[in-house]
Amino acid sequence: MKLYVTRFFIALIATMLCNCADSKMKNDTVVSYPEELTQLHENVLNYYLQDKPEQQTVDHLLSILQEDGSWKTIDYTTKIKSEWPVKNHLKYLQTLAISYNTKSSKLYKDKTLSKKIHKSLDYWLKHDFLSANWHDQHIGVPKFLLPTLLLMESELTKTQLDKGIVLANRAKIKMSGQNKVWLATNVLLKSLLLRDAETVAKASKAIQEELKVAKNVGIKSDWSYHEHGAQLQFGNYGLWYLENMIQCYAFVNDTPFQFEKHKIAVLRNYVLEGQQWIHWNNSYDVNALGRHLYKDEQQKKAARLKVCLEQMKQLDKAFSEEYDKALDTKMLSGNKHFWKSDFHVHRRKNFYFSVKMSSQRVVGTESVNSENIQGYYMGDGVALLAVNNKAYQNVFPFWDWKKLPGTTILQDTEKLPIIKFRDFKTNGEFVGGVTNGENGIAVMDYDRDGVKAKKSWFMFDDAIVCLGSDISSDKNAEITSAINQSFLKGNVVVSKAGNIQKAVHKQKNADLDWVLHDSIGYFFPKNQKANLATNILVGSWNNVAERYRPILLTEHIFKLWLSHGAKPKNASYSYILVPNASEEKMKSLYKSNPFKIVNTKVQQSVVSSDEKKAGIVFYKKGTATIKGGISVDAPCVILLEEKSDYLDFAISDPSQKLTKIGVSIKGNYSIENSKYINGKTHFIIHLPQEEQVGKTVQLQLKRN
Template identity: 25%
Template sequence: MLWPTPDQLNATLAQAIGNLSTLDPKTCQWPDLNYSTRGPENWDPVLHMFRISTMTAALTVPGGRENDTVLLWAVHCALRVWIEQDWQNPNWWWNYIQDPLIATGIMLMLGVERMSSEEINAIITMSYRANWWIKDWGGGANLVWELQVQLYRGLATSNYSAVAQGFEVMWNTVQIQNLSTWGVQTDWSYHFHGPQILTGAYGDAWATNILHFHLATRGTQYALSQDRIDIFGRFLTEGDAWFTMGSVWTWGILGRVIDRGVHVWYTHLFPSDQLRALAMDVSSAYTAFALLDYADRLEHRHEARPLVGNRHFYTSDFQVHRRGNWTAALKMHSFRTIATECDNNENLNGEHIGDGVLNLYTRDAQYGSGEEYENIFALLDWKTINGITVEADTPLVRCNRGKLAMLNTTFVGGVSDGHYGTAIMDTAAHNLMAKRTWHFYDDFIIALANGIEDNTTALLQTTVASRLLPPADTAAVCIVIVYTIAGKFLFALLEKHREKLNCQEAYSKHMTEVTKVTPKLLAYIQYNVTSAILIFSTKKDNTKVADVIIGSMLYNYRVFVISTGSKYRHYEIVSKDMETSNMLHMLCYDCKDGPNTGAKLIFRAVYKLFGLANLAMCVDLIHEEIKAKFRWLNHKIGIIEGEKDLVVTKKDKALDNNKRPSTTDCNPVMNTNDKMIENENEARKLMPNNNIAHTHPIKINSNKETLHQRAAATKGKLLFKSAICR
């Protein structure tokens, strides 16, 4: 506020003496200041007023330099120059808020009895520039600053009606505002300049003033009401405290003031002793303890209770996740919110500040000083700030009249149960679109991206971390994941590589299992079906015996087939649908008078135990005669084995019923040219050595349709496959 606290007194006195020693007694100006500057933010002439204020505080504070006539002369000399020059800035804020605030503060500290009428009238005139009754400031910091001017003027001139009015209007800002009004929101975030979260900027200034004036008016007729005290306490503990790491703000809620250097980084405007005093005034014990803990953390006291949990600030598209030794802060934006601004030539590179920026604090996150990002902003590549996905080579959009052109989406938000949380954001920037999610847990964060689209050949990149290495003044590190639109997101590429390895491992084990069972199965099948003479031998097994023997041989293989689905989720062994099984049942079980009855009973046993797909795998590895028989079966049920003919075509479906083979006639065989083959030896000639319909090749990057896709597009048609990588 105006006068220094006891612990600030010595520093204030030293600064005042320093200002006095450097003041030019002839011009009453300071030679080190450039009075011609007109910068919207860094404006030297205002430092002239700040130095007068410091000298006035040293002159009037108890224990200061009350009787220092030289210091008093210097105050009047420098003040006269300011009144004569009345320096103005193109930025209205200096002229309407900051200058009147400093001037009325000087008048209040010095006292009108020690001032000339010229000085008093000039300051009163200047103070009316802060005309809050004309502007509609809502519940924002600008209103409180202008009310502060009125309070100083009223107190200095003993205009107590002005004082009463000032406090009444000021206290009205201590309430939960609707979304269209600047100030405290329903989720305890703070909006300013529209639906923009600025808790650590304008919100900091507002809360600091409310805290100071509440403590100053306790026990007076101007005191803050109890219900508003409780609202303010909850705002600090359920809002501000969540955005604070030790004694610093997370920089996602600072807005454009990140351009101003390290002094805006700290929450030093919240004196911990004042938070403890507020804790004595709130009616909720829970809020009181939370205020005490907050004060302790601001003082870096490690014995303080840490703030742990998850909170989604839904009006601001912001989520904070806190654990005992680390904190994450996620900043998003949507059509409902404003990500940032670039007024006064500040924050000119902030285009991506709201594009899913995920700031991670791991160095004493509960009690520290935020060294990961301290003064980092001049070092950052603003296309590689934490967590964003962008086109690497696309230039940043420049500021246009205080605004940054951003693409807003509607599907942005999050949920939280108070301990864990999830956030979702449809991201849009330039030509890039992506669907992104973040999932916050006890020891880790899962960040996912899907549906990444870009209609250019731009190089895309996602930044995992961009922060200072310890110690804080050494260097900045940036970890970036780069990917191209042609290859898709790198995470997707890694997943596909993992799928390929998954398939290869499963395929290797699959072949091992098949190799184990093949010799016995091959010998048995050859013994029973490959020789016409042996088929009619009385020593051959009948259907019932064959079922039992083959089932025994393939039991272990069956166990492997069943377990494969859970162990290797990218490797499938697919069974046939009911229609095919019914047809196979008719062809292989009910054709009692057809040829090769012995072969049919073997197929029956294998199919019954494993299904058509596994029957195909077994047949793939045995004698050519058996392959020919299987092909004959496939043609009979309408399954064509060529890669282009995995499904029955409409042409096949349209065959005249008179020409279609009977389901009780097992002799004819249909080839890919729709010619009838009466002999299975001819079918054997058409049979390729490597039947691609049986074993789908393990090719991850193939542009051809997968069997899954073909199956989905051919409802009611017959197809089969054995083992594939999906």
């Protein structure tokens, strides 16, 4: 009996001690950190407290918070992989924790709010909700849980802290690219919470290891970003990477774990030489969104990028002027080819154009977590022109995904296959571009699913000349080259043999001089048989990404395309995109064609009417008549521009296989290691290798 009583009192005392420990949240104990972690702890808290949530948002979250700590708007049983909705519980909880700890908040240290935060935290810790996506357990849950634990640390019970650490322990430093950065950031925050300075240092080092020009996934030598193989990922992993890196930069700044200077330089270059290029007029390039073709996503990603620029301006103070310029998204003007990503951008203050290609080297797109489920052709030369920041915004439910702007595609009746990551490359080898910084040429020797075409885009100032030749297919279905698909805005004006027709709604295989719609002109140098439709179409976001409900929508859509018929042999096309066009401008183009064009299966070239600008795509070694005669001994792309005292000469190898190219040009020019023989200057171009392979070589040919 005495033994029983003794055991009873021991258990009672243990229970009282446990309850005392678990009631710590009522006492609001003072949190202290060792000296080497004090600044890091302060930085982390300041980072999360810098953006005070709107009181309206907090009030709404409290209105839908239930007695048991769950939110009535969340289905906790769902297994949706894409943007797992259950994770919103932790996002909402973090918002309340920030409001509770923000001194300017009306709910600062409010006892009622504190109880609700702890109730909601306990609800998650008790149930430990698991998604069908590994990412959520290892990355997403710790990412949103750890900041709340740090913000509420002074009130946490031992049980809450222990359970929270168990969930956070699922994040380990492993993998590469952005996944590694996410995981290491979670480890850093967890280690801070545990006062483990040694592991904090390891996590900071692991994060900085990804601040480099990577041979595999990560930042590339042209300042694009790859993930899931050699695939352009500016808008999803690449933007997350930027946000996460800046976050970690802010965390460790002025601490023993701070970023090294040369690592900060990599981050700076990625912002200014990479991300900045695809952000125009507060809109993010559709071609850079990757699989994230969501509602309002162009504007959302643009807003996120602007936040990154503002943060870099504060952290990287020596370059604040550069970030200020980048924040004025129309200021950047020029032409850039991303040779590691088969991606080309041409932009001016009043328009933005890009073309996204793919090859045997570069993956075109992906469909993961039931996203981008119609995007089978999104890497097949999609060419998009914007003259305002609403271009293509939310058009995706209404797109004909076999007539994407810029593409040459088989019009069969088969359902589009779903592409997994690393699963999509075309058979093309000669894919790339050349640039002199102001103008450029993109080229794609297209070969996919039995359709072949030689496609090029000559970007000269405020015009884009689009050429296609040697179009062939053995498939018994129509082949089309799409020019554009967008929302119908205002009247469509067309010209036939100089006769102008307004408010046109349909044209079928019509000989057109030009088309004008929504301030974009489409000029046909040779009367092209074109098709035009402005139908009311039915669409659904659910056809784009399964995360959306299958609700049907209707919109008027403008669609312009060319037909090459079934089983074409050596078909071709030529048209010119004219941004910020007017009826008068299109009439002027019709009267005086601004370019001389060659469009064959061995060579495509464009020369401006004043002959000051010219470009040549050599699909085989040979000679072009431009500038009196230019010969090359291997396939390449050349861009020429007359300057006052020299000829600007830019050349690249889209195949990325050559080490050198022999060139001869009529006239006597001063070039290192050149020879002047029989009225021609002969010289050898040594091409960039390794991580620079495919990059433009630019020379100044001075006349003797």
